[in-house]
Amino acid sequence: MGSGIVTQIxxxxxxxxxxxxxxALIALGYTMVYGIIKxxxxxxxxxxxxxAYSGWFAITVLHLPFLPALLFSMVACxxxxxxxxxxxxxxxxxxxxxxxxxxxxGVSLFLEYGGxxxxxxQVRTYPPVFxxxxxxxxxxxxxxxxxxxxxxxxxxxxxxxxxxxxTKVGKAMRAVSFDQEAALLMxxxxxxxxxxxxxxxxxxxxxxxxxxxxxxxxxxxxxxxIPGLKAFVAAVLGGIGxxxxxxxxxxxxxxxxxxxxxxxxxxWRDAVAFLILILVLIVKPSGLFGKNVREKV
Amino acid sequence: xxxxFNRKNIVSLLGIVLLYAVVQGLIVQDIMxxxxxxxxxxxxxxxxxxxxxxxxxxxxxxxxxxHAGFMAIGAYVSAIITAIQHGPLILGLLAGAIVxxxxxxxxxxxxxxxKGDYLAIATLGFGEIVRIIFLNxxxxxxxxxxxxxxxxTWTWAFGLMALSVILMKNFVxxxxxxxxxxxxxxxxxxxxxxxxTTKYKVMAFTMGAFFAxxxxxxxxxxxxxxxxxxxxFILSFNILVMVVLGGLGSMTGGIFGAIVMTxxxxxxxxxxxxxxxxxAVLLVLMMIFKPTGIMGTKEFSLNFLGKxxxxxxxxxx
Numbered sequence: 001m002g003s004g005i006v007t008q009i010x011x012x013x014x015x016x017x018x019x020x021x022x023x024a025l026i027a028l029g030y031t032m033v034y035g036i037i038k039x040x041x042x043x044x045x046x047x048x049x050x051x052a053y054s055g056w057f058a059i060t061v062l063h064l065p066f067l068p069a070l071l072f073s074m075v076a077c078x079x080x081x082x083x084x085x086x087x088x089x090x091x092x093x094x095x096x097x098x099x100x101x102x103x104x105x106g107v108s109l110f111l112e113y114g115g116x117x118x119x120x121x122q123v124r125t126y127p128p129v130f131x132x133x134x135x136x137x138x139x140x141x142x143x144x145x146x147x148x149x150x151x152x153x154x155x156x157x158x159x160x161x162x163x164x165x166x167t168k169v170g171k172a173m174r175a176v177s178f179d180q181e182a183a184l185l186m187x188x189x190x191x192x193x194x195x196x197x198x199x200x201x202x203x204x205x206x207x208x209x210x211x212x213x214x215x216x217x218x219x220x221x222x223x224x225x226i227p228g229l230k231a232f233v234a235a236v237l238g239g240i241g242x243x244x245x246x247x248x249x250x251x252x253x254x255x256x257x258x259x260x261x262x263x264x265x266x267x268w269r270d271a272v273a274f275l276i277l278i279l280v281l282i283v284k285p286s287g288l289f290g291k292n293v294r295e296k297v
Numbered sequence: 298x299x300x301x302f303n304r305k306n307i308v309s310l311l312g313i314v315l316l317y318a319v320v321q322g323l324i325v326q327d328i329m330x331x332x333x334x335x336x337x338x339x340x341x342x343x344x345x346x347x348x349x350x351x352x353x354x355x356x357x358x359x360x361x362x363x364h365a366g367f368m369a370i371g372a373y374v375s376a377i378i379t380a381i382q383h384g385p386l387i388l389g390l391l392a393g394a395i396v397x398x399x400x401x402x403x404x405x406x407x408x409x410x411x412k413g414d415y416l417a418i419a420t421l422g423f424g425e426i427v428r429i430i431f432l433n434x435x436x437x438x439x440x441x442x443x444x445x446x447x448x449x450t451w452t453w454a455f456g457l458m459a460l461s462v463i464l465m466k467n468f469v470x471x472x473x474x475x476x477x478x479x480x481x482x483x484x485x486x487x488x489x490x491x492x493x494t495t496k497y498k499v500m501a502f503t504m505g506a507f508f509a510x511x512x513x514x515x516x517x518x519x520x521x522x523x524x525x526x527x528x529x530f531i532l533s534f535n536i537l538v539m540v541v542l543g544g545l546g547s548m549t550g551g552i553f554g555a556i557v558m559t560x561x562x563x564x565x566x567x568x569x570x571x572x573x574x575x576x577a578v579l580l581v582l583m584m585i586f587k588p589t590g591i592m593g594t595k596e597f598s599l600n601f602l603g604k605x606x607x608x609x610x611x612x613x614x
Contacts, residue, residue, distance in 0.1 A: 040414050091585045097413055098360055099588040102541055105362075105534055106580030113573035229425070232418065271429040274422035281419045282407045 007139035012262040013255065018146040020254020021153035022215065025208035026231030027238070027246035028160060029201030035177040035241035036197045038097065042104040043084060044205055045228015046111035049221060051077045051206025052126075052213040053119065059127050066129045070152070070210050074203040081202025082195045090191070108228075115221035123220045126213040149211050156207055157247055160200065164243060173197055177241070226270065230257075233277040239287025248288065317455050324451055336563045338451060338519055341458040342512050343555040347539040348465050348548055349508035354537070355546035355594070356469055357501040358481025359409065360417040362533050364509050366424030369528035371397040371510025372517035373437055379518060380445035390457070390514040397510020398503050400427075405502035409495065424530055432525040442524030449519035457515060461508050466548055468504065477501050481546065538580055543590055550592030 026048055033041045054076040058069035088107050092100045135142040164170035175183040176193045184190050212227065213219045234253040238245025253273060260269045280287065320337060323329040346364060353361045375393030378384040384392075408419040432440055468474050476497045479487040488494050517523045535558070543554025558576070565572040583590065 038414075040418070088581050088585070092588075095584070095588055098545075099584045101360070101414065101417060102537070103581050103584040105537070106577045106584065108577075109531075109534065109573060110577035110581065113570055113577060117570040117574055229421070233422070236415075236418065267433050268429065271426050271433075274426050274429075277422045278408070278419050278426075281411055281415055285411060285415055 008262065010138070010140045012258045014140055014142060014146065016255035016258030017251060018149050018215065018254070019258060020234075020251035021150055022208045022211050022250075023227070023231045023234045023253050024247045024250025025153055025156065025204045025211070026227060027234040027250045028157070028243065029205045030232050030235040031238070031240055031243060031246040032173075032197050032201045034235070035243075036173065036194055037089070037093070037100075037180075039089065039100050040104060040232065041201075042101070042228070043107040043111055044201065045224035045226075045231065046108050046115070047077055047081060047084075047202045047224070048205040048209040048212070048228060049115060049219070049224035050080055050111065051202075051209030052219045052223065053115070053209075054206065055210035055213055056124060056126060056219060059129065066148075066214075069129075070207055073206040073210050077206030077209075078199040078203040081198040081205075085195055085198040090194075112222055112225070119221055121221060123218050126217050126219060129214050145214055149215060152207065152211060156204060160204070161243070163200070169193070169196060230270075230273050233273050236277060236287055237280050239290030242287065242289045245287055245289035313459050317452075317459075320455070321451060332563075334451065336559060338449065338454045338515075339563075340556055340559045341454040342516050342519075343536070343539060343559050344458050344552050345461045345508050345512040345515070346536045347543070347551040347555040348462055349505040349512070350536050351540045351543075351545070351548060351551040352465055352468070352477075352501050352508075353505040354540060355544070355551065356474065356481060357477040357498055358484075358546075359498060359502065360413055361420040361502070361505070362417050362530065362537055363404075363420030363422075363424030363427075364505075364536050365528040365530060365532040366420075366427035367397040367401060367506040367509035368513035368516065368532070369424075369427050369431060369525070370400050371513030372523050372528070373431055373513075374510070375514030376443065376445050376517040376523055377437065379448065380443070386448045386453070386518060389518065390511060393514035393517075394507045394510040397513065398507035400510075401503040401506025402499065405499045405506075409498045409502060421530055421533070424528070424533055428525050428528050431528075440525060442522050442526075444522045445517065447519055447521050449515055454515055454519065457511065461511060462548070462552065465504070465508065469548060473497065473500060478546075535576075538576060541580065541590055542583060544592030544594060545590060546594035547590070547592040547596055549597040550590055550595075553591065553597075 026044065029044050029047075030041060033039060033044070051073045054073035055069050058064045058072040059066075062069075062072070064072060084107055088103050089100065092103055130143075130145045130148060133144040135144075135147075162170075164173060172183070172188045172193050173196070175186065175188055176190050180190055183193075208227075208231075209219075209224075212223070230253060231250065234249035235246045236249070237252060238247070238249025253276070256276065257269045257273060260266070260272050265272075284290070320329070324334060346368065350361065350364050353359050371390075371393035373393075374396045375389035378389035378392050379386055404420070404423050408416060408423075411419055431437055437443055469477070476487070476492045477500075479490070479492055480494050480497055484494055513528075539554035539558045540551050541554070542558065543552065544550030561575075562572050565575070
């Protein structure tokens with residue numbers, strides 16, 4: 001019996017990590033956009049939804065295998081992200097933060113209900129992309145899909161880390177997020193860098209969308225709302241604006257959720273996520289990895 | 298006492314009574330189609346919601362997007378009292394509003410230290426938690442919701458709406474209201490001038506929650522059925538859209554926004570998908586081209602009447 005509980009716990013950890021890696025991918029987009037223009041991009045979860053649909057389109061209509069379909073949807077969403085940034089957010093660069101936040105809510109509603117209008121509210125099933133093979137290690141089940149998902153997320157996160165830390169564009173991104181005006185004076189084209197940030201964030205969200213479709217098998221136009229909010233919780237948990245924070249926050253949130261579900265309280269797991277959010281905000285608003293920033297008068 | 302009965306207030310009061318009487322007459326005479334009556338009562342509910350959110354977001358300059366949560370508390374508490382405990386309607390409505398206000402106080406005290414975006418997210422999280430709690434409570438029917446008799450008439454809805462708006466308008470015009478406005482304009486400056494910012498933020502938040510709870514009670518006791526799904530954050534967003542459309546910080550703007558949005562959604566009831574898309578596009582365009590909303594922070598007022606009476610007074614002297 002004792003070993004049964006241990007296996008159960010390990011099983012929940014495996015499930016939590018695969019779910020958490022999806023949250024982490026979405027949270028990265030939130031955190032990058034927030035880090036660079038201090039905007040909570042509420043539409044981010046819905047970009048993930050568009051990514052799931054473009055992946056679905058690539059697999060069922062274009063008959064592409066998993067990897068090309070993933071790339072297809074990432075490119076499509078990167079373009080969408082840049083488009084949204086240029087049309088809706090750029091005119092508000094110097095407006096109040098509240099105006100930008102409301103615009104983001106507007107874009108989010110537009111994507112959700114535009115999607116409903118275009119694709120109908122009907123739930124679509126994702127084709128089985130992976131074989132249903134299971135690997136059993138010490139009584140813990142590893143689904144083939146889980147492993148691919150974890151690997152995909154970690155490869156993408158490693159790529160992102162490399163881009164941000166070691167390339168010229170990444171350096172420019174860090175500069176813009178540190179001080180936009182100074183970056184502009186140093187000859188960095190801030191508008192392009194901001195668009196590039198949106199492109200990367202949206203591409204990651206698209207990858208998360210495809211993985212989510214594969215993981216849960218069904219997609220619908222409103223699927224982005226709850227994962228989007230939870231990924232935001234993950235970003236805040238890790239410290240918004242901090243890239244490693246989003247990764248850790250996402251994985252932690254996934255683990256917490258699957259442990260709550262493991263205790264048989266799965267209907268409460270969304271409430272737990274939001275409770276964590278409020279507690280983090282009250283106790284340490286800058287998140288686990290955040291530094292305290294003093295406000296000057 | 299004398300200045301209470303100036304021409305402006307008397308005209309406003311007459312206008313309110315006249316509006317009530319005309320609609321009531323049409324309802325009593327059975328001329329008013331039921332769909333119109335439903336829309337009118339909906340407008341009353343949304344006016345209370347929009348004005349109370351305006352108190353928090355527009356007047357005090359905080360950013361709450363969890364208004365549906367307070368509305369849900371008011372709706373469920375009043376429904377428990379009127380339908381399960383068979384209490385009188387007024388007691389149910391009051392209890393709903395008071396419990397919602399208490400929840401507002403409880404949430405407001407710790408979270409109002411947060412600024413801007415963080416407060417928005419905390420209130421959004423609160424709204425979702427409230428919804429999930431009701432979803433998981435079998436006593437109030439869980440996901441299926443629960444049914445209750447419809448006791449709200451036009452008289453109740455309109456009377457409560459008018460009373461709420463007058464109370465909130467007077468709050469804004471009072472010393473406390475001015476303190477709230479000073480927080481919106483510049484929190485640090487307000488604090489250094491001796492305004493207890495935390496106190497006034499919590500006060501506005503609690504008051505907003507109270508009226509949202511009242512609106513929730515009216516909603517529950519009119520629509521026969523309440524379900525946790527109704528009070529999701531799309532509803533919070535809708536209320537926010539009304540306030541933003543009308544003008545953050547303008548009471549009359551909020552009322553105007555509530556009327557326009559409710560009428561628009563009633564007109565587009567046949568094509569619900571289009572309704573939401575249009576709302577979204579409107580919101581984005583509004584933010585890009587006129588971020589202050591239709592009214593800005595200005596109020597539609599009957600001042601021209603007041604001025605006239607001043608002039609008369611002056612000419613008499």
